[in-house]
Amino acid sequence: MTAPVFPRRPLGRTGLEVTQVCVGGGPLGSMPENFGYEVSAERGTATALAALTGPFNFLDTAAGYSDGESERRVGAALRRIGGVPDGFVLATKVDRDGVTGDFSGDQVRRSAEGSLRRLGLDRLPLVYLHDPEHISFEAGMAPDGPVEALLKLKGEGVIGHLGVAGGPVELMAQYLRTGVFEALITHNRWTLVDRSAGDLLDEAVTLGVGVVNGAPFGGGILAKGTAASGKYAYQQADEEVLRRVRAMEAACAEHGVPLGAAALQFSMRDPRITSTIVGVSRPERVEETARLATWEIPAGLWDVLQPLAAPPALWQW
Template identity: 30%
Template sequence: MKTRRIGTTDLEVTEISFGAAALGGLYRACPRDQAMETLEAAWASGIRYFDVAPWYGLGLGERTVGDFLRAKPENEYVLSTKVGRLLRPVPTGAVPDYGYVDPLSFDADYDYSYDGIMRSVDFSYARLGLNRIDILYVHDIGGYTHGAAKNAVYLKQLLDSGIRALDELKSSGRIKAFGLGVNEVPVCVDVMRNADIDVILMAGRYTLLDRSAVAELLPLCRRKGTSLVVGGVFNSGILATGAVEGSHFDYMPATPDVLAKVRAMEEIAKRHGVPLAAPALQFPLRDPVVSSVLIGTAKASSLDRNMQLFEPRLPDSIFPEFESQTLVAKPLGTDAVRV
């Protein structure tokens, strides 16, 4: 599989990458043998970039991915994990419901400070059982997760000392790149105005349907040499399932307006003889600022099905036809989020 560079670093990642949230039991249990089968299918497909986080299954995702990669040649893969949450043990059966089924017996506390990031990295090494982490993402900082008041505190933590920790980890060679792992644009702009980062893992905001990242973030990334890794390309599933009953957009039931736009997109894809999921998967990679598209699943069959959407590459002439149906964000500071 082709690779692309991360920012201005020497690190290269495959154009399709694997996200391990589902392996942590997101919404449904993922038995170990099923997880390993899925990871093996990803490897067999040519994927060599794997992303995980302490949050996924409260440590379960890191343990699973680490066990898998430990048997692979260490110079053949790229691994990213995340900082910003510190796990602490809790009694069996007392784990809060965060949407993970059968997670490990931990809870999570937010900490974006120098000390919190350094501790998080050491804990991740232990869970992974590996001696190398290539990319660190600051996970879920922003008002979307925390609300404005709490996020102001966490953002100050990050800018006052957390960035210094990430700089030290990179300059010492313990990591090769760092950035943000979020699903909102404003916090990326806030951080990039105050610090240099290599990459942003952005979920759901640069897709065939949702173009929230276009107005402010993509131009800023180009100016500063920051790459995007794009997750959530199906926008919580609706670009894969189509506008069917019960379909979701942005983790919520799709609104009538979104359903109408997706139906129109389905008709465009149908005219070209392809499922809507194919242009949805391929769309972000048309921009050179995008280094990889992240796909996540807990089933080998789903992984294989998604990989079939990646090739053959669709002609560029198809994509402008979708423009009239997109949700386009206005620049930051305007009174509307989407029009």
Template identity: 40%
Template sequence: MTLPRGLGFGAAGIASLYTEVTDEQAHDAVSAAWRRGIRYYDTAPHYGLGLSERRLGAALREHPRGEYTVSTKVGRRLEPGADAGDDLANGFAVPATHRRVWDFTADGVRRTLDGSLERLGLDRVDIVYLHDPDDHAESAFRDGYPALEKLRSEGVVGAIGVGMNQAEMLTRFVRDTDVDVVLCAGRWTLLDQSARTALLPTAVERGVCVVVGGAFNSGLLADPRPGATYNYVEAPAVLLDKAVRMEEAARRHGITLRAAALAFCMAHPAVSSVLVGARSADEVDDCADQFATPVPAAFWLELRETGLLVTEEP
């Protein structure tokens, strides 16, 4: 499988993650990503109850289909008829027009993908991930994965994989199945290197691509301040202190902590792409600028000497 190497666009933000994003803002964000050379775009039905897929598909229709890679996810099937109100309980400032149903069955996988293709306006996608099967391991391995394998053999999808916020089950998928790619969110960052123990070396051994999400651990590494979030909840004091010390070191070396966080994610040979979530063209430009910023070797040396980083990478 060929996956565009470097920075990728995570499309949860354009689905009004936490606060409203307009159609125009979403379109401008995707357009900015294209302008900055980003050619990998990741979405899911979960993001804004399908809004992410609709907005991403509309924006990408302006570009040649053969020039970009798009991934979506299965495992949360959307069913109409939810209660009136909004979807903020699930993180999205959108009307609760649908409800999510966990479904890793073969039929559920196909129905979910069919819905995604319709919203995206595509006849096929490049990558399909099983989405967060943490509490559904048995069904994901027994039903969901074989269903994806069949879709790949039929040419409906180009590559298959799993996306999760943990490394352990992803390692099992890499070892025990024929996945092409895994999306590991938040477990290979400046603050959490748990993917390094088994997932990353196993992926190298098996020739499986790794996409890293959550490079900023949901906010703390982007802007370490009191009240910043880590893994979508308020950051513990010990991690806030660590991030602040990293930010101070970055300033001493003339860079931002954001630049260091993105560079770290790309430092392992298993990693093909780093996804960044952006809600606006300005955020896309900032991420692209930070990603392109060289990080001095002296910065990494200082982190190791002060005990803020214990890995050999970068």
């Protein structure tokens, strides 16, 4: 069987071109508190290697994932293949101090310098301000704050393009309205279950910001099903959410479609979304994700799934 070829699409106004699927580097660094299992260093590095040489040209990691371990494993994989492949887009994120919570401009610079060291690079093509909900918007934009530090790093040529990655949709919109950011990651807020990022996606597109949608599986439940997980977005799901996911599972089974294929393609088929992040923790998961991304889904299934989204009161917002 011929391996699928994934076309590349412009990521907003960055000039970068990426596949519709982005490999998420959180699990490959081992995040048992989120995913419920450990990932060894060798398996994580092998997974990163599969991502760097597989059908997708986009990999997302972060300084804060497992205290830099995700980046270390990606860096080890890069050394094995002699650097970032031509045309490949490697994105990372600057984070607050995991111990003190410091999210100052100085901390952002330390975070970026740590990423360069762990990845073995002298320049970072795309860097996101990660989880700015841990400080106020005013603190984020303050003199000597994190956004100012990112702009200085971009001016110095250390960073190519700036993005913002976080949860609360209105806060993300505030950051986009500054005009500073060229890319957005929203997560757990545009899935088969939760549609709270709808207005944010519209605004991002209007502003020319490239949209990357994270966690299409809601942390696992929309891939593994309710028999394997009762959590959505890493927290115990409301019983109404579970009821609706069970109905989705039944509808998918009736149409001969894996729930994970429907969950992934729900994001991929949205014209506002340039790429969708899927976290992987084993090398074979890269090819499995490619199969889910290309699974043929009958049009009638979307008609069944659409009204099964949770009511707005249960969305993440």
